Amino acid sequence: GDAPPPEVGQPAPEFSVLDIDGNPVVLDRLDGPTWLIFNATWCSACRAETPDIQAVQDARGDEFNLVSVWVNEPRDVVQGYVDRMGLDYVHVVDSTADIASTYRTMGVPAHYFIDSDGVLQEIYVGGLSESQMNEKLDALH
Known part of the structure; x- marks a missing residue:
C-alpha cells in the first residue's frame, strides 16, 4: 500500500503476519515496547550481532517484544539458520519483502525501536553491540 514512511515520533507502520x-x-x-529487526542470513553484520540479540533476549526478553524479520529469503533457509543458532525469539519470514517495503528498509540489519504506545522512537541501520542494544531498549521505558 501507500502507507507513509516510518518516522520517529509517529506510530510505527502496522503489520499482521504469521511467524x-x-x-x-x-x-x-x-x-x-517492541524491538523490530530486519535482517538476512547471508548478511555478515546480521550474523555478527545475532548472538548478542539472543543474549539480550535471554537477559531481559520479558521487558519487550522482539520480532526478527528475515527479508527476501525462503522459509527453509531461515528455519535452518534459527535452528543452528538456537534462537528462541519470534521470527518472521518476509519472503516477498512486504514488511520491509512498508518500513522502507534501506539495508540490513535495520533496527526499529517502538515504545509501548506503538510510537517509533528510533531507527538504527547497521549492526549493534550488546551494550548499544541495552541502551536503546532502556530508552524505550
Whole structure:
C-alpha cells in the first residue's frame, strides 16, 4: 500500500503476519515496547550481532517484544539458520519483502525501536553491540 514512511515520533507502520511457527504477530496487539529487526542470513553484520540479540533476549526478553524479520529469503533457509543458532525469539519470514517495503528498509540489519504506545522512537541501520542494544531498549521505558 501507500502507507507513509516510518518516522520517529509517529506510530510505527502496522503489520499482521504469521511467524515461522505459524503464530500470528500483529504489531498493534503486542503488549509493551517492541524491538523490530530486519535482517538476512547471508548478511555478515546480521550474523555478527545475532548472538548478542539472543543474549539480550535471554537477559531481559520479558521487558519487550522482539520480532526478527528475515527479508527476501525462503522459509527453509531461515528455519535452518534459527535452528543452528538456537534462537528462541519470534521470527518472521518476509519472503516477498512486504514488511520491509512498508518500513522502507534501506539495508540490513535495520533496527526499529517502538515504545509501548506503538510510537517509533528510533531507527538504527547497521549492526549493534550488546551494550548499544541495552541502551536503546532502556530508552524505550
